[in-house]
Amino acid sequence: MSSSVFSRTSFRELLRRFRRNRRASAALEFALVAPVFFALLFAIIETALMFFANQVLETVTQDSARMIFTGQAQQASTTQAQFATYVCSQIPALFDCNSVFIDVESSASASGVNINSCTDASGNFVSPQYSPGGAGDVVVVQLCYKWPIFVTGLGYNIANLPGSKRLLRASAAFKNEPY
Template identity: 65%
Template structure:
């Protein structure tokens, strides 16, 4: 730097120079852009997983509604196995999916507890009562989906351990089989 160049003159020359300004601007914006991109991707994955769980729950509940599960004498483990057979690769079915099947005499008596306790843990019920002909049955499937993008105020987790407690529900009246 020449001795005649003062600090103020160097600062003015730096502000006038526009070479590399796009790179500097991108470096300032890139972290927020990438965080937003990952948040969008994670939201899409959670929504997709929720829809897959909803679909397999509806399909499996149809077997109870038509009486096929009851007349075959299938157990809770067999029902869960049938449900897991419909999930291809999205879930760890053996360790992750919990199934809750409860029957009620009428729709007005249906009462379902939240799967998330006071401490934020996802502890879904695990009953198996498919009911008989004409009974009201509620089939629920639960899965704890891991959440990775939790920074910058964006957090889809509703359970402890950065997890989302996905819940799929089918409510119906059994057919007279």
């Protein structure tokens, strides 16, 4: 008997035995599916956490803007640093307060308000403005935060800033009350 015939029959026999043996099939199937499953699971968790953080930032923005809306900041002559401290007192542990961009701009009319971007072309924060306006002025309060993104593999990358970060932005536009 030639060795090529023997190797073909032994290979066929080995393949036939492998198909009949089901002892490790579940482990093998899990090993094939697990990486994709866990990548999808972590991507879903990260996306949900990012949306939750954005909603928290929206709430903090609305609560902080109320101080300007009611005239409390203007009557107390609140400075930019004092307003930032007030905003930071409302921010939960989810954010690093030193990394929150706070911008307050005002105008006598809605058409005069100029909403600037939080970041420049390189993804760095620009210098924030602080102009709470007077009674009856239109004001836009804007908070921005660079949220870190960890699950960027397998073609799922929601980062829109360099360094695997996503810009979260929340704003409140209103007309100051007559105080």
